[in-house]
Amino acid sequence: MSYRDVHRRVLAGRAREWALEALSGPVSAVRHPLGFVCLPLEREGGEGVCVHLWSDSLAHAESTTSQIHCHSWDLVSHVLYGQVRNVHVLVADAAAEATHRVFEVLSDAGGDRISPTGRTVRHATGLVEVFGAGDTYTLAAGRFHSSVVPEGGEAATIALGRGRPGSHDLSLGPLDAGPHRVSRQPLGPGETALAVRLITAHLT
Template identity: 80%
Template sequence: MSHHGVHQRILQGQARLWALEALTTEVAAVRHPLGFICLPLERDGGEGVCVHMWSDSLAHAESTTSQIHCHSWDLVSHVLYGQMRNVHAVVTDAGADATHRVFEVVSAPDGDRIAPTPRTVRHDTGLVELFGPGDTYTLPAGRFHTSVVPEGGEAATIALGRGRPGSRDLSLGPLAAGPHHVSRQPLDARETALAVRLITAHLT
């Protein structure tokens, strides 16, 4: 189902039903470097629909930069279950007192190419938003933030993305880190089935 179609289902209060239906189809789940399991369900040009889930029952990937990032696409996120904190980061350019470097992340089928930029920054915690089951929130492209699930918590969201021309995927990382490539780690059939079972169990 398209980005627009899924968004309409969310607005109609049918997000849980849609997720249960969508997860009956074959899906190639991957471990995302930001610490969640991504189940991609639709990709059409600059639009995408995924289910993201956080669970200690499955191994997760680690970021080589940091959890603070911004998207090249506008996000609509709907919480299916659990709690989600959207922590905004206030990022300011800095020189000798910089704590992080900005990295550009370019994604491809074989993984992510991560390249340092000349920009160095400091950051502070900004607005912290807390969302629970049934809540929907939006985040425009270019806004630095972190998605945080309480330690040991279980959560899943429907993530709708719509690319914004001219925007880039960015992440804050160590000042001295160099360019590198990160391969996406696919879940095997057993792990994928477990992820689907865990989500389904929370929704039924």
């Protein structure tokens, strides 16, 4: 099923039905550095669809930069269950008073190559949007933000991404951090099955 077909089903109120169908077949899962488990389900060209799961029942990967990031793709996110806060971040260039450096993140099948740029910044919290089960929201490429689930909370979303030419995946990190590579940690069969059970239990 294509990005367009999944998007159409989400807008038609059939997101839960699609998720249950998609998760009934063979799936893989990886720990994402932003704190969730990612189950990639559709990928074609510059478009993709994943289910993101936040749960304390599964070990988390740790970010080497921070949770504040921006995508090279336009996001449509649908909350299957739980609560997700989309925290917009206002980023301003700074020199002597900078608190963070901007890093470019280049991803491939094996992980992320994280490279410091010459841009140093300060940031402040902007609009905080709160979304619950059944809500759908969008975020344009290039907008710094973080996705926050209440401590101890359980949540899952369908994330639809459509690449925007000329945009870059960026993250804010320590001023003195150097270039490095982060390998994605795949979940084994047992943990993958647990992730699927956690999601389907909330949807049935």
